[in-house]
Amino acid sequence: MTQSQTGDDTARQMHLVAMVNPPTSQYAENWRNPLSRNDWLSGRFFADLARTLERGCFDMMFFADALAVPEDRAGEFATTLRTAGKGSIYFDPLTLISHVAAATTHLGLGATVSTSFVPPYAIARQLLSVDHLSGGRVAWNIVTSTTNAEARNMGHEAIASPTDRYDHADTVVETVRELWRSWDADALVCDQTSGEFVDADRVHRIPEGLLSRGPLTLPRSTQREPVLMQAGSSPRGRAFAARWAEIVFAIGDSADHMRELRTELRERARLDYGRDPNSIRVLQGAQPIVGATDAAATAKLAELRAAIDLPSAVTKLERLLHADPLDVTASAVEVLDAHRGATGSTGFEDMLRSVSERRSFTVADLALEQAMNQLHPQLVGSPASIADELEQLFQTEAADGFIIFPALYHASFEDFVNGVVPELQRRGVFRNSYGSSTLRGTLGLSR
Missing domain, CATH: 3.20.20.30 (Luciferase-like domain)
Incomplete structure (x- = not known):
């Protein structure tokens, strides 16, 4: 609780x-x-x-x-x-x-x-x-x-x-x-009697040093x-x-x-x-x-x-790792280590390696698992x-x-x-x- x-x-x-x-x-x-x-x-x-x-x-x-x-x-x-x-x-x-x-x-x-x-x-x-x-x-x-x-x-x-x-x-x-x-929560007044649409004192530029001046052209949402x-x-x-x-x-x-x-x-x-x-x-x-x-x-x-085509799955893994044709019997961990940095995401590669090491994957195993659920x-x-x-x-x-x-x-x-x-x-x-x-x-x- x-x-x-x-x-x-x-x-x-x-x-x-x-x-x-x-x-x-x-x-x-x-x-x-x-x-x-x-x-x-x-x-x-x-x-x-x-x-x-x-x-x-x-x-x-x-x-x-x-x-x-x-x-x-x-x-x-x-x-x-x-x-x-x-x-x-x-x-x-x-x-x-x-x-x-x-x-x-x-x-x-x-x-x-x-x-x-x-x-x-x-x-x-x-x-x-x-x-x-x-x-x-x-x-x-x-x-x-x-x-x-x-x-x-x-x-x-x-x-x-x-x-x-x-x-x-x-x-x-x-x-x-x-x-x-950049708009305070109560900046949008819409006072039809006074004619005031927005209280401009409650709308602000954003701090200097950032990548815009502001304010935005919209008030805060619900x-x-x-x-x-x-x-x-x-x-x-x-x-x-x-x-x-x-x-x-x-x-x-x-x-x-x-x-x-x-x-x-x-x-x-x-x-x-x-x-x-x-x-x-x-x-x-x-x-x-x-x-x-x-x-x-x-x-x-x-x-x-059973519906996964192994050659196609291996081709996709080769593309993912930016690798030349891979030996499907090779150790997946060794292949991943050899192509470190290929995907642009070190966290994703760490996950692939961790699972491959724990489950003793070959390249074929890794390709099939990646095609089934992307190792999730x-x-x-x-x-x-x-x-x-x-x-x-x-x-x-x-x-x-x-x-x-x-x-x-x-x-x-x-x-x-x-x-x-x-x-x-x-x-x-x-x-x-x-x-x-x-x-x-x-x-x-x-x-």
Whole structure:
């Protein structure tokens, strides 16, 4: 039992967020599966999925993004496109959340926007615009981008170093937040009798030394400002999360690792930045495979794995690591060590190496696992069995909730909403209905 950030004495509640990035999802063969919807270029696909998630009382759906089709060692994009590699298709996330906002009333809406290439003023105004239009339901998934391909698409010679990217991101986030706060809460007067529209004394320039002057062309929103979300897993990324993030998207390969990460982030936030640890929601990624029974779920997983084409999976791994053709019998750890730095994300590479070492993966093993779930934790079983695992992780404070990755669109989310969510609700660890109209309220974060 904890005290929520809204000041009410209520039981601690689990949070659920859906990560959406069709057509491949975390399962590389999603787009080929007959149980998956194939209308992912239509607005109906996203609106229907959002309504399913809202029926399941999810806190939020968020859209991943990258600013280039991933390239191979030779700088070519053809391999990614031919094999439906992750990143073949990306909508603009701000456009998607604007579309989904009109189809929902409570579901939170997360958009990925890069600090490396989008000016802070544009970030602040675009996100706050949708926050107003949605009634206060927007979150910003903060990324720095990681590849030279993205940099070149945005007019730069090459991507900056991780340290430089995060240093710049610190300034961008500070600038965006100051712009969101450039209007005092009561600045918009709209007094028809006196004729005063805005009390200009309550609208301000932002501090010097940042990347804008302000003020923004919008007042504060219903939830004050969009929620900040971040997923950096490197030491520098964790420091960034401890400073800014209200939702942290984490990946732990064991309950102990999850618990250690959550504790570290909360302590860093308190000691290094004077933040209340309870102002952070640490959500662990998970891919649920739900069946009517444990045996049915195991059989479903076997079918999904059997559909993975090994040569295609190895080709995707070679592209990811910018590697020449790999020996599928070689040690995955040795291959990862030889290609350190290839992905642009040291935290991601550390996770690949940790799992590969613990499970004694060959290159073939790593390629197949990457094609199945991108090495994210996988929960396989009946609704009750999966609810058992989620509840155990939640109650032992390994996580404040979970980022749910689907294997199949929309089938995986429908299975979860129809089966697992009612189990969690019966146990009293997940809401039966929305208690707030804003995302901050749903997350139990202070305004």
